[in-house]
Amino acid sequence: MEWFTADVYDLSRLVFQRALAAVYLVAFLGAALQFRPLIGERGMLPVPRYVARVPFRQAPSLFQVHYSDRFFALCAWAGCAVAAALLTGADGQLPLWGAMALWLVPWALYLSVVNVGQTWYGFGWESLLLEVGFLAIFLGNDEVAPPVLVLFLLRWVLFRVEFGAGLIKMRGDACWRRLTCLYFHHETQPMPGPLSRFFHQLPRPAHRIEVAANHVTQLVVPVLLFTPQPVATGAACLMIATQLWLVLSGNFSWLNWLTIVLAVSALDLSAWHTPRSFAPAPLWYEVVVGSVTVALLALSYRPVRNLLSRRQVMNTSFDPLHLVNSYGAFGSVSRVRQxxxxxxxxxxxxxxxxxxxxxxxxxxxxxxxxxxxxxxxxxxxxxxxxxxxxxxxxxxxxxxxxxxxxxxxxxxxxxxxxxxxxxxxxxxxxxxxxxxxxxxxxxxxxxxxxxxxxxxxxxxxxxxxxxxxxxxxxx
Structure with missing residues (x-):
């Protein structure tokens, strides 16, 4: 059906999928290289001890069924291999159902890691990768045009990431309302980057402009994602520019990069690429995508209620599959670095x-x-x-x-x-x-x-x- 697909987003989908595969690759590589001392059999917080007290329904994971360091390493390196294959476009060489199955693999493997990762995997970008990775399963491949419903859901995630971060700042530390938080943030952030001291030593009026621009980008611009083109593309570009500024100013794992990947899905790149003609999407595919959309919108009730609450919480998963989550960062800012x-x-x-x-x-x-x-x-x-x-x-x-x-x-x-x-x-x-x-x-x-x-x-x-x-x- 024509209403179901949007062929002008063909190039956007391609860039989004390849970039998401790159983020998956980084995530699995980190898991493979760091798990033994953190959550391994002799690690600081061993997985076997964790799964012995936490039931499968609370933390579904392959490692609830079986755990050994060798098996975890196999899963992590398998995730690297699948992510690398997706990065090179392996999903485009498969039938639609095969591509969906291939995208399901890294999501299931990384869910298994996060759900036994305990403190070490308690960061918001873990849930964000899982939520976005789940949507990627239903985005299709070269056989069908990108489904409008999935594109909408990706924008819905991006909206919650940015708007949630903006609200938590306004409701949290008063320095965000006074436009003074960046007097301290670049010096006291979790892991400064090589350019952080340059950002910290900008004049104070520049810091105030930074904060004001951040408020506009997080509290006003996200609404524009749901407007017609080219306004939605302009909004996504502003978000990408802001995230690149954050990339330069600190080390925030893949949070900024994944937000950029999400913003890419909202870009109309048809001027850079001639839209192709696609065959009608199979009925089974439309049914699956429609059903998933309804389910995710229903699950959005709790994140929306959280956004509207004065007691808003950041980076919280409301279901064990991390399908729809709350996001936010730096509701409070440290004044000194210890x-x-x-x-x-x-x-x-x-x-x-x-x-x-x-x-x-x-x-x-x-x-x-x-x-x-x-x-x-x-x-x-x-x-x-x-x-x-x-x-x-x-x-x-x-x-x-x-x-x-x-x-x-x-x-x-x-x-x-x-x-x-x-x-x-x-x-x-x-x-x-x-x-x-x-x-x-x-x-x-x-x-x-x-x-x-x-x-x-x-x-x-x-x-x-x-x-x-x-x-x-x-x-």
Whole structure:
């Protein structure tokens, strides 16, 4: 039926699908490389222990049926392989049903990972990838024109991502209403990027303009997604420009990139590509897409109620399949940056004047002379959780102790998560301590004179010197 399809979005669909496959690839690669020390059989929060107390209906996952590190690795690398195949256009070589089945595979595999990932997978962009990935299953391939209903649902997700983020800011920290949050944000965000200090040191009037522009982009522009072209394309372009600005200013995993991918689906690129003629969509396909649309709109009730609530919550899934979720970011902004520095010593009796050596993380600030790197869209899960742990020990209650134990034991998998360890795996420290420091960017003058990117001030001890009561078996 002509009302069911929109052939002018053929190129938009193609770009969207390839870009989404690239995000899937990054997500599965991170899972494959980081799971053992985080959620593996001997990890900080082991999957077997989790699935023993959480029933399948609350967290559906392949790993509820069977778990081993080897099986998890197989699933993660299989996800990489399927994502790479989709990136190269393998779905276009299959019949419609086959393409849909191929897109179903990474969604099911990543759902299995997220639903046993616990704290390490509690970020909003995990649910966003699953919600968008589920819609991609029904977007079709070269056999049919893009379904209008699925295109609408993709815009509905984009609307909730942006509008939800805008509302949580206006309802949350007063600095968003005063246009002053960016006086602090670029310095205190979870993981600064190489250009973050440049953004932080912009004049204050520029920061106020940034915040005002953000409010317009998140609270006004999303409504324009549901207007006719070319207005909807203009709205999507403004969102893409804003997200690229965020990409330059920090490391937010694939949140910004996936939002850009979503915005691409709203672009009318027919001027760059001659729309093709498609055969009518099969009846079974129309029935499936129509049924899924009705179901997702019904499930949208709770996210919509959340948007309208004064007690709006961010990044919450309302169903175990993560089909329709709430989103948002930075409802509050820290005024100062605090970092936990973990140190070890080989001295048998720890003293203040012992030879304490610091562990260096890949992304989070540590050594004041190290310039931050760009890691996004790759997600350094331990580094991100260390930022939360510095905000409050409550965020780290379940995993910080196990992390320290593994460092004391010289666990090789855990050490691979770090940039540098001052102790080799076969000669771990006798004691470990953790200290809390306040960090701030140095001025340009201080940077020139000292070469230090950060200046830090001791705040308090976070963890007193600790040792293993019984050395664990080397891993």
């Amino acid at each position: 970092e936990i520095v973990i140190e070890g010593t080989a001295d048998p009796v720890p003293r203040e004047d012992s030879d304490w050596r610091a562990y260096e993380f890949k992304g989070k600030p540590g050594d004041v002379r190290r310039w931050p790197r760009q890691f996004a869209p790759y997600h350094l899960r331990l580094d991100w959780m260390m930022w939360f742990a510095a905000l409050s020990p409550a965020y780290a209650r379940s995993w910080f102790g196990p992390l320290v134990e593994r460092l004391l034991d010289g666990d090789r998998d855990t050490l691979r998560l770090l940039h540098a360890s001052p102790f080799p795996p076969d000669a771990p420290p006798a004691y470990i301590r953790a200290r809390l420091y306040r960090y701030r960017y140095t001025t340009w003058r201080e940077l020139r004179e000292t070469g230090a990117h950060w200046e830090r001030t001791y705040v308090r001890d976070y963890l007193a010197p600790t040792r293993l009561s019984t050395p664990a078996r080397r891993r």
